[in-house]
Amino acid sequence: MGIKIYLEKCYGCKVCVPSCPFGLIEIVDKKAVIKDGCNLCGACVSTCKFKAIEIIRDVKVTIDKSLYKGVWIFAEQRNGQLANVAKELLGEGRKLADELGEPLVAVLLGHNIESEAKQLVAYGADQVFVADAPQLEHFLEDSYTQVLVDLVQKERPNIILMGATAIGRSLAPKVAARLETGLTADCTGLDVDVAEKNLLQTRPAFGGNLMATILCPNHRPQMATVRPKVFKPLEPDLGRKATITKVDLSKTQWEIRAKILEIVNEVGHSVNLEEANIIVSGGRGLCDPKNFELVRELADTLGAAVGASRAAVDSGWIPYAHQVGQTGKTVGPKVYIACGIRGAIQHLAGMQSSDIIVAINKDPDAPIFKLATYGIVGDVLEILPMLTKEFKKALG
Amino acid sequence: MKIVVCVKQVPDTTEVKINPETNTLIREGVASILNPFDMYAVEEAIRIKEKVGGTVIVLSMGPPQVAEQLKETIAMGADEAILVSDRAFAGSDTLATSYALSKAIEKIADVNLVICGKQAIDGDTAQVGPEIAEKIGIPHLTYVKKIEAISETEITLERMNEDGYERVQMPLPGLITVVKEINEPRLPSLKGMMRSKKAEIPIWSAADIDADPAKCGLNGSPTWVKRIFIPEIKCQGEIFSGEPEEQVKFLVNALVGRKIVV
Numbered sequence: 001m002g003i004k005i006y007l008e009k010c011y012g013c014k015v016c017v018p019s020c021p022f023g024l025i026e027i028v029d030k031k032a033v034i035k036d037g038c039n040l041c042g043a044c045v046s047t048c049k050f051k052a053i054e055i056i057r058d059v060k061v062t063i064d065k066s067l068y069k070g071v072w073i074f075a076e077q078r079n080g081q082l083a084n085v086a087k088e089l090l091g092e093g094r095k096l097a098d099e100l101g102e103p104l105v106a107v108l109l110g111h112n113i114e115s116e117a118k119q120l121v122a123y124g125a126d127q128v129f130v131a132d133a134p135q136l137e138h139f140l141e142d143s144y145t146q147v148l149v150d151l152v153q154k155e156r157p158n159i160i161l162m163g164a165t166a167i168g169r170s171l172a173p174k175v176a177a178r179l180e181t182g183l184t185a186d187c188t189g190l191d192v193d194v195a196e197k198n199l200l201q202t203r204p205a206f207g208g209n210l211m212a213t214i215l216c217p218n219h220r221p222q223m224a225t226v227r228p229k230v231f232k233p234l235e236p237d238l239g240r241k242a243t244i245t246k247v248d249l250s251k252t253q254w255e256i257r258a259k260i261l262e263i264v265n266e267v268g269h270s271v272n273l274e275e276a277n278i279i280v281s282g283g284r285g286l287c288d289p290k291n292f293e294l295v296r297e298l299a300d301t302l303g304a305a306v307g308a309s310r311a312a313v314d315s316g317w318i319p320y321a322h323q324v325g326q327t328g329k330t331v332g333p334k335v336y337i338a339c340g341i342r343g344a345i346q347h348l349a350g351m352q353s354s355d356i357i358v359a360i361n362k363d364p365d366a367p368i369f370k371l372a373t374y375g376i377v378g379d380v381l382e383i384l385p386m387l388t389k390e391f392k393k394a395l396g
Numbered sequence: 397m398k399i400v401v402c403v404k405q406v407p408d409t410t411e412v413k414i415n416p417e418t419n420t421l422i423r424e425g426v427a428s429i430l431n432p433f434d435m436y437a438v439e440e441a442i443r444i445k446e447k448v449g450g451t452v453i454v455l456s457m458g459p460p461q462v463a464e465q466l467k468e469t470i471a472m473g474a475d476e477a478i479l480v481s482d483r484a485f486a487g488s489d490t491l492a493t494s495y496a497l498s499k500a501i502e503k504i505a506d507v508n509l510v511i512c513g514k515q516a517i518d519g520d521t522a523q524v525g526p527e528i529a530e531k532i533g534i535p536h537l538t539y540v541k542k543i544e545a546i547s548e549t550e551i552t553l554e555r556m557n558e559d560g561y562e563r564v565q566m567p568l569p570g571l572i573t574v575v576k577e578i579n580e581p582r583l584p585s586l587k588g589m590m591r592s593k594k595a596e597i598p599i600w601s602a603a604d605i606d607a608d609p610a611k612c613g614l615n616g617s618p619t620w621v622k623r624i625f626i627p628e629i630k631c632q633g634e635i636f637s638g639e640p641e642e643q644v645k646f647l648v649n650a651l652v653g654r655k656i657v658v
Contacts (some may be wrong), residue, residue, distance in 0.1 A: 002614075055620075174536070205518070219618035327517065
């Protein structure tokens with residue numbers, strides 16, 4: 001177990017040197033040397049054209065992978081309503097299932113949720129498992145894990161995808177730990193290796209500065225949470241036919257330790273950035289918290305939600321609920337207007353799947369312009385009021 | 397009340413930049429820090445201790461040099477800090493990490509509450525907390541923004557979700573992960589700093605926590621890194637030029653004219 005450099009294959013080309021996120025590769029006498037402190041992350045391995053670097057594992061494959069079939073998506077519902085991410089997962093899952101030649105299966109847990117099951121068929125599922133019980137009406141880690149793990153052990157899916165939402169990111173690790181399998185968090189890209197039936201899971205790492213493609217080659221099921229708003233749902237086809245299977249819960253011995261006392265919905269007066277069609281976001285270029293008023297005026301004119309960069313939130317100009325980025329919210333609106341935001345990679349990670357990105361910044365070299373569909377180079381404090389006025393005129 | 401807080405040493409990823417010419421990471425000057433989200437966990441543990449009494453033990457896994465940095469948490473008010481460190485843990489994914497930490501928590505014994513930050517800023521997985529809870533066999537709740545009431549056997553709290561929050565009650569022992577809304581971490585006190593200077597940080601090996609080698613490090617990690625790369629930023633946009641008034645008109649025409657904004 002460990003990392004090995006095959007000296008006879010190493011030509012000292014140095015390509016691997018910058019690939020180490022920890023700066024631990026050195027070229028000594030024209031050979032790569034790994035310094036102390038390597039945590040075996042494997043970042044360097046794929047950079048070597050001569051296959052001179054290898055991560056060595058004592059691999060014991062204990063399962064028969066051919067017994068595991070099917071791409072499953074966890075069909076998240078909140079208050080009886082199917083979450084958008086479930087439809088997005090079906091869209092992406094459909095592609096993966098077709099490539100693998102395996103069925104696409106949705107698993108829906110809840111109470112009185114028949115109509116949502118039909119929606120899952122329309123959005124692409126070949127089969128829907130419905131677990132319906134009063135104990136499943138609202139998400140709780142214990143009850144959902146219990147039902148899901150039982151079903152997985154019986155049906156043996158190859159892949160399970162969940163939304164990287166508050167529910168998915170609490171449920172998935174509990175299920176994965178109970179099944180003793182791998183889990184990749186917050187994926188933004190998925191693909192399959194058809195020969196090995198492996199899921200190639202790509203996700204941002206290192207605060208969004210790097211992307212990593214992760215495999216789970218010797219364990220099944222392969223589990224991933226997937227970032228909302230990254231994948232697109234299919235057009236619903238109400239004529240699609242699929243099997244809807246009721247999960248038998250009559251023998252379930254419920255062991256639910258936590259108890260919900262109250263559910264408080266704040267969406268009305270908070271910031272529903274994830275669902276907004278247009279977002280106007282402000283950053284440090286606004287110079288002063290009171291200038292967020294200019295952002296709000298434009299947002300009101302466009303019926304948009306207000307976002308913010310981490311820098312603006314950290315400066316205390318606007319609450320964290322507005323933060324867009326790797327450590328804030330991931331958004332994918334039709335139009336994203338970045339006002340006085342330079343575009344640190346952490347911010348870009350949270351908004352780059354927006355359809356149209358407008359950047360307003362006085363520095364023409366700001367990274368945000370690289371991503372922008374339209375860019376205005378200028379003083380945001382001068383541009384914003386003009387923009388609000390011009391939009392008001394154009395929109396009547 | 398015995399509280400364990402799990403913390404991680406991370407590179408300050410907010411300081412990491414990409415060199416646009418070579419498309420590689422610029423690491424120079426990037427400091428190692430304790431994961432910012434974990435500081436809210438440390439603070440909350442200290443506040444619980446101040447309210448109901450008890451002990452706060454900070455636990456981390458990482459290379460030996462992390463021990464020194466753990467002293468920052470003692471300066472804040474934690475009673476002790478323990479580092480789990482062994483070459484056998486290198487290459488751990490979240491499952492292997494949570495296995496090692498769960499073994500350490502079992503060794504600490506009689507723990508009422510485990511607190512983790514919501515996620516670490518280098519990996520952003522948010523998985524280790526819930527996985528630790530499952531390994532120990534205790535319940536967990538994530539994204540906690542407020543603790544309403546706590547005793548040795550029960551906690552009542554508010555946890556955030558996309559629509560707002562839920563008030564939930566959970567029996568203890570249990571594990572929670574906390575978000576930054578929960579508190580404002582304190583600065584170290586002078587007395588705390590004096591105490592932290594003298595503090596000994598025990599380092600536990602894989603053998604010390606009775607860890608099964610097959611479940612540690614690379615061997616205990618189902619997930620493998622296949623490739624790491626720098627994200628490409630597409631560059632196909634239209635940057636307007638001219639006077640501000642003209643640029644604004646161009647933009648409004650582009651968006652309204654094409655019925656993108658209606």
